[in-house]
Amino acid sequence: MKRYGAPVMAILLVGSLTAACGGNESENSVYTLVIEASGEGTTDPGPGTYPHAPGSLVTVTATPAAGYNFLGWSGAVTGLDDRVTVTLDMDKTLTATFGTAFEPTTYQNPVLPGDHPDMNIYREGDAFYLVGSTFHMMPAFEILRSTDLVRWERVTRVVHSTAAALKQQTGPGQGTWGGFIVKANDVYRVYYAIGATQYFSSAPSLEGPWSEPTQVDIFPYTPPGSDTAYERGTGSDNSVFVDPDSGKTYMLIKNGLCKWDADHPNDFGINLVTEIDPDTGMLLPESSIDMSFVNWDQETGGCGEFSNADWSKWGEGPTMTKRGDWYYYFISTHTACGGQLHAWASKKLVDSTPEDWTWLGYVLTGEEPYAGVQHITAPFELEDGTSWAFAHSYDCTGAGAEGEKTWSNGEWMGLGREGLLLSIDWVDQEVGGQTIPVPQFTAQGRELPAPALPRSGVPFLLPVNDDFTSDEIDPAWTTYDKSENRYSVTERPGWLRIDPGADRTTWVVQKEALRSSSMVVKMEFTPRADGDAAGVRLGNGYWRDEQVLSAPTWMTSGEGFTLPAIMEVSVARVMEDKEDRIRFSFRSRSVKPASDAYTELDEPVVEGESVAAPPGEAVWLKLVRTDHKATGWFSTDGVRWTQVGREIDISALDHFYAMAHTWVGNQAGMFATNKSADFDLFTYRDGFTQIQAAEANQQSGTDIVSTEDVGPVLGGLEAGDWAMYGSVGLGGGRVSTKAIELRASSAGEGGVVEIWLDPLAGGSAIGTCKVPGTGGWDRWTTTTCDVKPTTGTHDVYLKVTGGKGELLRLTSLRFVPTR
Template sequence: MTIHAIGYANPVLPGFYPDPSITRAGDDFYMVCSSFEYFPAVPIFRSRNLVDWEQIGHVLDRDSQLDLRARRSSDGIYAPTLRYHDGTFYMITTDVYGIGNFYVTTQDPAGPWSDPILVPYGGIDPSLFFDDDGKVYVTAQQGADYDSHAIQYEIDIATGKALSEPVVIWRGDGGPWTEGPHLYKINGMYYIMSASGGTAKDHREIIGRSASPYGPFELYPHPILTHRGIEHPIQYLGHADLVDDMNGDWWAVFLGVRLVDSGYSVLGRETFLAPVTWNDEGWPMIDNNEGTVNLDMRVKRLPGTPERIKSGPMALFEGKDDFDEPKLRHGWTFLRNPAEGSWSLTEREGWLTLRGQSAGLNDVGQVAFVGRRQQHVRAEWRTLLEFGAIRDGEEAGICARRDEDAHYEIFLKQEDGRKMIGARLTVRGESKLAAEVPVHADSVYLKISSDVTGYSLSYSLDGLEWIRLGKGAAKPLSPEDFVNKMCFTGVLIGFYASGNGKPASGSASFDWFETRIGKEEEI
C-alpha cells in the first residue's frame, strides 16, 4: 500500500508568537506564546491536527490577573508553559518586574482563567510537571548568561506553596542562557529539555535524561534542534516543547526566525512545528543542522482527520475586519492594559473608536493603541479614519510598531486650528517628521505598505488615489536593531490616538481594517 505524504506550511503561527508551549487534552491540542507588554496576555490557540490553529482567547485578560501599565516594551509576560492534568488546564509564566512567577487554572481553556497563584522560586521560564506519584514540580530558569541553570522544587498545586527547597538540576551544555526548561517522563525515564545559547544565531535545544526527576541528568552530546551551523531560511531555532498525539507520534513546537538576506526580520520570532523521531538509544531527534525543518514540510501523517490541511495557517489574518461584532476578534491586542474609556466598539456602531491618552507612542504608559501582529513581509494595511472635533496637538492614525524606540506612523492631526496629515519615523529613539501636508477633511484613508526593504506611509481622500508621504527602512523595526535594551517582539500594525501630553477631547473612529498579503509596491 502506498502511503502519501501530507504537506503543511511553517511557521504554523506566523508573526510575533515566540516561546510556544503545547499540551493535549483528548483529541485537542492547545498552545500558548509569550506576549510581553501586550494585553490581553498569553494568546491561546486550539487545533485538531497541529497545523491549523484557531485562537480561542487570551489566558490573562483581566486587570486583576496582570497589570502592565508601567512595563517597558519587551518586559511583562515571558515564556508561558501550558499543561493539562486530570481535567484542569494550568498556565505558568513570569511577570517580569511584576509579581514574578505564577500560574492560573481553568477547566475551559477559552476562559475565564483564575487569578494568579504565586510560586516562590525561579527567575524566568517556569514549567510544571505532574508525576505519576501525584507530586507536582516547578522547573525554572535561574541565573544569567553562563551561570544560567535550571532549578526544581515540589509544590502544593492547590496553593503554590513550596513543599521542598529548590535544587539545581541542570546546567545545560556549557553555553550561555540555559532557558525554557521542561521536564517530561517518557517510557519510564525523566527527560529535561531546555534552550541554550541565547535566542539568536547560536540558539539550540538540548536534552538530558535520568531515572530520577532530580537527576543527575545525562546530557545528550549534541543539540536535538538547531540551524546554527548551516545556511537556511529559518534560523534561531530553539525554546521547544514536546507533545504526543493520538497515534503515538511525537511532535515539537519551537520558535524560529525567517531572516531576510541582510540578517534581520521585522516579523520577530515565530512558532514552527516539526515531527520528532526517536533514535535507537531512546533520544528524541528534531533537526541538528540537517535542514529538515523547512518552510514546506512533508510528513507521513498528522493527528486527527481534518477535512483539509490548508496551505496557510488559520491563525493568519487576511481580509477586512468591519468591527461589526460586539467584541474585538482575538487577534487584536492592546499596548499594556488600556485606560478606562480609551476604546469602544459601541460608541459608534460598526467602528472602533479610540480616545487619545496623554501618553504617545514614544512613552511608557497607557497608550491608546490596538494592533495585530504583522505576519508577512510583503503586505498592505488600510483603514478609513474619521477624526472631527479635536483640539490642537491631538492626533490619530495607523502605525507599524516595534516598541517605544522604533515605529512608523501616518496620522491626522490638528495644529493652529488646521488639520494636517503627517508621516513620522522613529528610529533608535529619535523621531523625525518625514512630511506634513494640510487637508480640509475630517475623514481620510490611511495605508501602510511593506516589503523586504521597508515601509511606505500613504493617504487618500477618496480611497482611490494614494499619495505617499514617507518611507522608512525595514531593519530599524526589527528586533535585531535594538540599542540599549534587547527587543523580543516583532512588528504590530495598528491604530493609535494621543493627546500628546494631555487626554484628548475628541475620539478617533476607524471604520475598518483591511490586510492585503503579498502586495507588490516599490518602497
C-alpha cells in the first residue's frame, strides 16, 4: 500500500468529501496550492501540494540555482518578481520556471554590419583592434576593439576635419583611406593615407590623445625598364607586416595600377615592401622590396600592359603574413560584386625577385550575398592553432548567378562594404612544382564556429541610440565636410544642438547598418523662414547636389552601372510657403549622361507629402524602412503616431553602388538647415515599432523561410534555438516597455519564447511568452505577453523552448510601451 504524508492525506480526504456532497465550492473548508519548479531552481515553500483555508494569502519565493536565472511565474500568478503572493479562493497551481543564459558557439556574418572597408588588425594581449577607411566622414580614422572578434566597441577617432593635412581633402571620397597600427618604443602610431600619401598620428595609448598628422616622406621610384625616377607617393590602402624572423616592421605600399609604359609614364602601379624606422616613423627607402610585378600580368591578377589594361584586375589592398617557411602576399582585384583575392608565396622576402614568388591563384571570391569578398587583413593565428582574417564585401544579393563575376549592383550595396570574419584552413597543394600550404577560407554564412576567445561583454556593434546626456559626443557620430564645430552636446546639456548657420545644412550621422530600421528623434525646433528644416534622414555619400558632377568619369550608364546621384529620404519639420509643416520625402538628383565628363545635372526628383505641424516646439519624428520601402511619422508624445503621406520605394538608395560616388555606404541620423535645432533623443532601432524577425543580427539554429503572404520569416525554431536583435530601444524617461507582441505561426502545439536582454553581458530574462499552435505554418497570430518593465538600449534575444521538432515561425516582434 502506498503511503502519503499527512498533508497529502488531508487533501485527498477533503476532496473526496466535497465530491460526495455535490462539490459545493462555497462550503469548502480548505483549498490546495500546488507549487512546481521547472528547471534548475527551487521555491520557498518548496515544490509540493499545500492545503490552506479559503482566502489565505500565501507568499512564495523563487531561487535559481548557481549559474541559472529565474524566468518567471505561470499559473496562479504571472510575472518576473522573485517573490509573489497567491490568494487561495480556489484550488491553484503556481509554477516557477528557471533557465540559463546561453553561450554562443557560432556566429554569422557580417559581424560588422554597415560600411567597414579596407581593414587592418592589430593585437595586444587579449585585445584586438581594427582600423580602416573612413573617407570624408569626420572625425576620421575610427579604432574598434574586441576580445572575441565578433563583438566590437569604438575606442576613439583620431583625425579631425580641422587638421592642416586635410586642407581641401574633406570632400566626397577624400578624407583618410586605409590605415594600420604600429607600436615602437612604447609609442603608438596609426598610419593612414590622405591623397594617396601616407601620414601618421602618435599617442601614448590607443585611446589617445593623438597628435596632428605627420606626413611620411616620399621617395623616388624607378620602374623596371625606365631610366627615370618618379615620385608615386606612399600609397593608400596600405598595411603593415612584422617579420617574425628579423623583427623588422614593414609598410606594404600600394599606389596606381598596371605595368609601367613609356607612353604613359605617370600611370603605373607600384607595390613595395619598405621598412619603417621605429624611432622616426619614417620609411627607409633603401630597404624596399619591389613587388610591383604583381601589376604586370592580367593572368596573375594585375592590370597588365597599360595599352591593353584590364581595369578590373587591380593589385590593391596588400597584406602579408608568414606561416612556417613561407611568406604570403595577398592583393585584391576590383572592389565590387565579383571582386576577388589572390595570393603569392615565397620562402624569401629580402632581396627577393619575381622568380622567387609563386602565384597561388584566386584564393577567395565569396558567394552571394557576399560575392565580392577581398581586402583581407593579414591572416593571424590564435593560441588554439586556428587561423582567421577579416575582409570586406558588399551585400551583392541579386547581382548575378552564383559564382559569376559581375559588376552589376547588388540589392543592398548602399550599405557599403561590410565586415566579415573568416576562418582559414591551410591545405598543402602542388603549385609550380612545389608543395605549398594554400589558404582556404570558410564560405560566408550562418552557424560558423566562433573563435575560442574571452567574451567581449559589449553590445553588438550597430548605430548607437543616444539621449545625449554625456559630456562628450559618442564617437559613433560623424558629419560631412568641416561641420564638426556645428554641433555640440554641451551648449544645452542633455541635448544635441545642431547649428548649421544661415544657408547651410549640417548633418550628424552614423553608418547605416540594417536592412530594416526604425529611427526616432525627439526634437525642439520651430522653423521661421521658408527653407528652415530639421529632422531625421538617411542618405548616401554626397551632401550637395553639385558634388555629383565631380564623380568618377569612368562611371557610365551602361548595363550594370549607376550614374552618380545624391539621394536622401527624410522626415522633417519645415517651413513651406510660410507654413509650419511635417514633411516626408525622398529626393534624388543625378548627373546627365555624357561621353567623357559630367557637366550638367538633371532636375531634382522629389516624392512625398507634408501635413500641418502640431503646436509647440517639441515633436517626435520617425523614419521606418523595411524591404526597400519607407514611411514617415510624427508624434506629440512618442507613443501615439500619425503617418505622413504614403509609403515610398527607396530601393534606388539601397542598391546604389558606393564606388559610383564617394566610397562610403549610406549614413543615417539627423540634420538641420538654416536654423539651429535641439535633439533630446535618437533611436536607431525603435523597439516599439515592428521589427522583422528575419533581420536577426546573430542567431543559432534558425532558418530564413520565404512565404508568399508575409515575405521572409524566421523559421526552423526548435528547442534551444535563438535569435538576437541588436541596439533595440526600449524607452526612457516616462516611457518604458510593459509587454511584447510576437506574430508567429505553428503547425504543431507551439512553444515558449524566452525574452532575454544582454545575456552575454550579465543580463537576464524579462519574460516568457507561450505561443500557441495556429493550425498551419501559413496561419499567423499575434500573441501578447507581459514583460518586466524595462527601459534603455539592449541586445534582445528570443530563445525558444518546448517540445521536439520545429515549434514556431516568427514574422515580427514588437514591444508595447507604457508611460
